[in-house]
Amino acid sequence: MRTALVGYGLGGAAFHAPFIAATEGLELSAVVTANPKRQAEVASRYPDTRLLSTLDEVWTGDFDLVVITTPNRFHATHARQVLEHGLNVVVDKPFAGSPAEARALASIASSRGLMLVPFHNRRWDGDFLTVRKLLDSDTLGKVHRFESRFERYRPEIKDSWKESGDPKDLGSILYDLGTHLVDQSVALFGRPRTVHAEIATVRPGAKADDDVFLALTHDNGVRSHLWMSALAADQGPRFRVLGHDAAYVKYGMDPQEERLKAGETPATPGWGEEPEEAWGTLNGEPHKTEPGAYQNFYKAVAAGKPEVTPQDALTGLEIIEAAKQSATTGDAVSL
Structure with a gap:
């Protein structure tokens, strides 16, 4: 699964990227960050990974899975965008800001047959x-x-x-x-x-x-x-x-x-x-x-059985x- 990681703070750099890159069946294909220092860190550690500056650039790529690890207030909004573009998504915690937002996301994923996975590592x-x-x-x-x-x-x-x-x-x-x-x-x-x-x-x-x-x-x-x-x-x-x-x-x-x-x-x-x-x-x-x-979280995602x-x-x-x-x-x- 070609995977785009959105965000490269502590969560993206420590809890997501190393496991995506190491999991059979997943590929760390792109990292989305506009921060020049973080872009340099990605380029050094994952030289074959594409660097993107905005989430919108993901829609023009050929991705199967998107991992959302942006600031909390954007989790539900970004997850909704990913699902509406027909892609599977892993969402860092908190999954959403309210039960109503969580239900809405689950409904979209279910209706489209997509994986929607809370990152409860x-x-x-x-x-x-x-x-x-x-x-x-x-x-x-x-x-x-x-x-x-x-x-x-x-x-x-x-x-x-x-x-x-x-x-x-x-x-x-x-x-x-x-x-x-x-x-x-x-x-x-x-x-x-x-x-x-x-x-x-x-x-x-x-x-x-x-x-x-x-x-x-x-x-x-x-x-x-x-x-x-x-x-x-x-x-x-x-x-x-x-x-x-x-x-x-x-x-x-x-x-x-x-x-x-x-x-x-x-x-x-x-x-x-x-x-x-x-x-x-x-x-x-x-x-x-x-x-x-922690690696077992992404092993299950790669197998399609989160x-x-x-x-x-x-x-x-x-x-x-x-x-x-x-x-x-x-x-x-x-x-």
């Missing part, structure tokens, strides 16, 4: 794969509490659309880190019945929400507690999963992001593996982390909408 974090394996093997027994965190300590505010207070920019940490936390929870335990949320802006001068807590109650009785923060000077466990028979606790982040930033690729020996000192614990004893495997669906993204956006309502009223919201 954190389903292939090694620690998440470990939790999934423990659940599949019933090692923990009946789970009653699932705790998950993406916490950072970034007291200084950056001059970026990600820190914007304009709702159209979708700069809230709820759309950024929260999208992943919600998707992982739903992937494990299904669509929740109720959503309770606390949403705050805690850094002086910040305009976008930067500290959020969500409590989801699932049909099977599991309660998911999800934290995301830009001002966590002391960070809790990445995962804490409590079951009738055992508990799994894991600190620290999956290593793939840092390795990608350092220029490594999935072909690097030991890709996705964690050193033993970073493993989590199962009932207090070290438990090996499954290797992370593992993340538009409905997955729609459910996540409905949860985010319910969370915003809950934070305003102080009440839990039923889905």
Whole structure:
């Protein structure tokens, strides 16, 4: 599949281009960026890849797949344009700005028989794969509490659309880190019945929400507690999963992001593996982390069998909408 990557910031350079280029059945045919420095980076790393300056130039090319990794406010608009031109599309998170936008995109894709794939790559974090394996093997027994965190300590505010207070920019940490936390929870335990949320802006001068807590109650009785923060000077466990028979606790982040930033690729020996000192614990004893495997997202796309669906993204956006309502009223919201 001849693939055009639209955008070459951190997302395009680290999370998309290396995997598109390395996946059998895909070809990184073009990168769309008007930034001269980023164009030079693409030319150096992918000399056979065509450079385009605007999305409109994609329509005159012979492409099969377009990957959208532009600023959040453009995701739904650009995805719609791609679908209307009859091309398959992968859309970075957040998939859209609202459930209504997500439904409209899904309808277009379905009517035209096109792939529309939300980029929820954190389903292939090694620690998440470990939790999934423990659940599949019933090692923990009946789970009653699932705790998950993406916490950072970034007291200084950056001059970026990600820190914007304009709702159209979708700069809230709820759309950024929260999208992943919600998707992982739903992937494990299904669509929740109720959503309770606390949403705050805690850094002086910040305009976008930067500290959020969500409590989801699932049909099977599991309660998911999800934290995301830009001002966590002391960070809790990445995962804490409590079951009738055992508990799994894991600190620290999956290593793939840092390795990608350092220029490594999935072909690097030991890709996705964690050193033993970073493993989590199962009932207090070290438990090996499954290797992370972001490459499997694009392998499934290349095979025409994506593992993340538009409905997955729609459910996540409905949860985010319910969370915003809950934070305003102080009440839990039923889905």
